[in-house]
Amino acid sequence: MNGNENDTFSKLILIIDQILSGKRKINPDISGIENCENEKLKELAEKIVFLTEQYRESYGFILDLAAGKLNIDPPHINAFANPFKQLHSDLRHLTWQIQEIANGDYDQCVSFSGDFSEAINKMIEALRERQVLADRNRENEYLFRSIFSTSPDGIIICDLDNHINNLSNAARKMLQFTEDGNDDKIRFVDLIIDEDKGKGHWFFEELHKGTPTVFAELRMLQKDGNWFWSEQHASVLFDSNGHPKGHIIIFRDITERKAGEEQLLKFASDLDESNRTKDKLFSVVAHDLKNPFNALLGFSDILLKEASGNQNIDKIKKYAQILNDSAKKEFDLLVNLLDWSRLQSDKIVVSPEPFDLNELIAYNIGIGNTTALTKNILLQFANPGNYPIITDKAIVNTILRNLIGNAVKYTPDNGTITISILPGDDTYQISVADSGTGITEENIKKLFTDTAHSTPGTNNEKGSGLGLVLCKEFVNKVSGDIWVKSVYGQGATFTFSLKNLK
Amino acid sequence: MEEKDYNFSWDQLGDIDEGRPNLGSKTSVAVYRLMQYTMRAVLEKEYGDEQTRLMLVQAGRLAGREFCRNMLDTSLPLNKFIAQLHDSLLDLEIGVLKVEKSDVENLNFIVTVSEDLDCSGLPIKGVTVCDYDEGFIEGIFSVYTGKKFDVKEVDCWTTGERTCRFSINQIT
Numbered sequence: 001m002n003g004n005e006n007d008t009f010s011k012l013i014l015i016i017d018q019i020l021s022g023k024r025k026i027n028p029d030i031s032g033i034e035n036c037e038n039e040k041l042k043e044l045a046e047k048i049v050f051l052t053e054q055y056r057e058s059y060g061f062i063l064d065l066a067a068g069k070l071n072i073d074p075p076h077i078n079a080f081a082n083p084f085k086q087l088h089s090d091l092r093h094l095t096w097q098i099q100e101i102a103n104g105d106y107d108q109c110v111s112f113s114g115d116f117s118e119a120i121n122k123m124i125e126a127l128r129e130r131q132v133l134a135d136r137n138r139e140n141e142y143l144f145r146s147i148f149s150t151s152p153d154g155i156i157i158c159d160l161d162n163h164i165n166n167l168s169n170a171a172r173k174m175l176q177f178t179e180d181g182n183d184d185k186i187r188f189v190d191l192i193i194d195e196d197k198g199k200g201h202w203f204f205e206e207l208h209k210g211t212p213t214v215f216a217e218l219r220m221l222q223k224d225g226n227w228f229w230s231e232q233h234a235s236v237l238f239d240s241n242g243h244p245k246g247h248i249i250i251f252r253d254i255t256e257r258k259a260g261e262e263q264l265l266k267f268a269s270d271l272d273e274s275n276r277t278k279d280k281l282f283s284v285v286a287h288d289l290k291n292p293f294n295a296l297l298g299f300s301d302i303l304l305k306e307a308s309g310n311q312n313i314d315k316i317k318k319y320a321q322i323l324n325d326s327a328k329k330e331f332d333l334l335v336n337l338l339d340w341s342r343l344q345s346d347k348i349v350v351s352p353e354p355f356d357l358n359e360l361i362a363y364n365i366g367i368g369n370t371t372a373l374t375k376n377i378l379l380q381f382a383n384p385g386n387y388p389i390i391t392d393k394a395i396v397n398t399i400l401r402n403l404i405g406n407a408v409k410y411t412p413d414n415g416t417i418t419i420s421i422l423p424g425d426d427t428y429q430i431s432v433a434d435s436g437t438g439i440t441e442e443n444i445k446k447l448f449t450d451t452a453h454s455t456p457g458t459n460n461e462k463g464s465g466l467g468l469v470l471c472k473e474f475v476n477k478v479s480g481d482i483w484v485k486s487v488y489g490q491g492a493t494f495t496f497s498l499k500n501l502k
Numbered sequence: 503m504e505e506k507d508y509n510f511s512w513d514q515l516g517d518i519d520e521g522r523p524n525l526g527s528k529t530s531v532a533v534y535r536l537m538q539y540t541m542r543a544v545l546e547k548e549y550g551d552e553q554t555r556l557m558l559v560q561a562g563r564l565a566g567r568e569f570c571r572n573m574l575d576t577s578l579p580l581n582k583f584i585a586q587l588h589d590s591l592l593d594l595e596i597g598v599l600k601v602e603k604s605d606v607e608n609l610n611f612i613v614t615v616s617e618d619l620d621c622s623g624l625p626i627k628g629v630t631v632c633d634y635d636e637g638f639i640e641g642i643f644s645v646y647t648g649k650k651f652d653v654k655e656v657d658c659w660t661t662g663e664r665t666c667r668f669s670i671n672q673i674t
Contacts, residue, residue, distance in 0.1 A: 077661050086664040089614050093600035107585035111598050
């Protein structure tokens with residue numbers, strides 16, 4: 001080995017020592033190599049220099065990698081750096097993944113990167129699940145907001161003390177609340193009218209007891225003081241831990257429905273009344289109206305035979321009288337029936353006119369006397385005078401006719417019927433007092449309402465039960481009233497009031 | 503790159519399930535490489551190295567386009583499309599695709615394919631060999647985006663790397 005070779009070996013050993021010592025910056029000095037004649041040694045020196053370059057390049061790359069500098073270009077074709085390039089590549093991919101995740105992309109996953117991929121993929125899965133939940137929550141919130149803002153039913157959300165936290169648009173409109181939300185601080189029960197507050201408290205007590213949904217119909221107050229009927233459904237709202245946090249009340253305005261229901265009930269009542277009227281009419285027609293005809297037909301047959309036979313004038317007169325009585329009763333009943341049926345169909349229109357009650361009472365006493373005299377009853381007017389009035393004369397006439405007719409019917413032979421009139425301030429009270437059989441307390445209750453109620457007269461006269469009901473309805477038509485005082489067995493006094501219909 | 507009118511259609515791959523009811527649709531990597539590298543050897547001999555490289559890129563591009571049209575859902579947004587591509591390449595055991603960088607606005611990417619079907623485990627030659635892969639990636643991206651791309655293999659197993667790295671850049 002000559003001196004030049006020896007010097008070259010020394011330089012190469014120095015380079016290798018520097019590499020082995022881990023020195024980063026190596027300056028390979030192989031000056032004078034060109035004078036070396038040993039070709040193998042020259043080749044060795046050149047390769048050690050190339051190796052030094054690769055060492056230096058990979059050293060810098062690894063330091064950058066260790067410092068977290070991933071956005072660097074890795075050495076190209078460098079055997080020292082290759083395993084670190086794999087690491088660099090994986091780290092760059094993981095960084096990209098994390099950036100994508102940060103941007104909300106949970107569709108990626110990391111494959112075959114050992115513990116890294118397992119951790120990242122678990123994180124992606126957790127985030128994806130959270131994202132699904134968040135999306136679902138957002139959808140639910142959007143759905144709730146849509147329902148809240150567009151539902152035609154009002155929605156109110158209260159806390160557990162029933163302070164209103166939120167009102168839907170429809171609720172605001174129904175309750176006439178402003179948009180600024182200042183009205184929202186009141187309690188729900190304050191929106192219920194006083195008469196329904198008890199029901200309102202019950203409403204929430206039921207919820208506190210654990211009833212899932214409570215229903216009630218309550219009248220709710222509006223800002224202007226008016227109220228409306230509402231149908232309410234309430235439920236408890238729970239927080240995420242399942243603890244009650246408030247109430248949700250959904251309600252709708254049912255005022256029109258309520259009015260419809262009331263109207264329907266009235267229709268049903270009217271229909272029932274109409275039905276009873278019809279039944280009564282049939283009953284009267286079938287029985288009461290038919291019976292007098294039996295007398296008419298029977299006695300007219302006898303009269304015919306008598307008239308064509310022995311011409312016994314007394315008998316003929318007697319039968320003619322019976323026929324006349326029957327015809328009158330039939331007529332009276334027919335008149336009442338016609339009046340009553342006209343009343344039921346609202347065809348009677350009150351037509352006030354001026355007249356004197358004195359004359360009308362006198363006229364009806366005259367009519368009543370035709371029957372009263374057959375029972376030797378004294379039918380008298382206690383205080384005749386001038387009693388001018390403006391009212392419906394025909395109606396008052398019907399009332400008087402019926403009351404006097406009834407008095408005659410229930411007064412025994414030789415009794416007394418007294419008609420009196422009590423003038424008041426623009427009013428009159430007319431009484432028909434008889435010394436007849438009187439009326440039991442039980443029957444007094446039914447007198448003016450029950451068309452089925454009728455008791456036979458003292459001479460077993462039949463009635464339809466229609467007269468007093470007719471009187472009551474007629475007297476109401478002319479803004480008056482009718483009542484009776486009676487002790488059973490001691491007669492009865494029927495009184496009705498009239499007022500001037502100016 | 504213009505899409506030439508090659509005499510190829512996806513149905514030329516045939517009904518593998520019907521044709522291979524017992525052996526199935528998969529084969530060994532060695533068989534695949536046997537076909538590719540014998541063909542490459544013949545082509546290099548007949549047409550030279552550079553012409554062979556270009557032909558392999560063109561074949562890969564055609565394969566990538568058909569693969570994208572027939573196997574991938576191109577209606578997906580980019581991030582979902584890349585996830586789908588990753589899963590597809592893994593499912594078909596072609597390689598493990600990893601994105602290192604992406605510039606979505608300019609459609610520039612750096613991706614790696616580890617355990618690549620074409621090259622992983624080959625002897626180190628000092629030059630890249632995944633020419634077919636370059637074309638394959640380019641074909642997929644061009645069909646998906648409707649844009650033209652330049653794909654270059656930067657690192658390869660055959661240059662001593664552990665993974666193949668490709669730069670994908672839109673040609674503006």
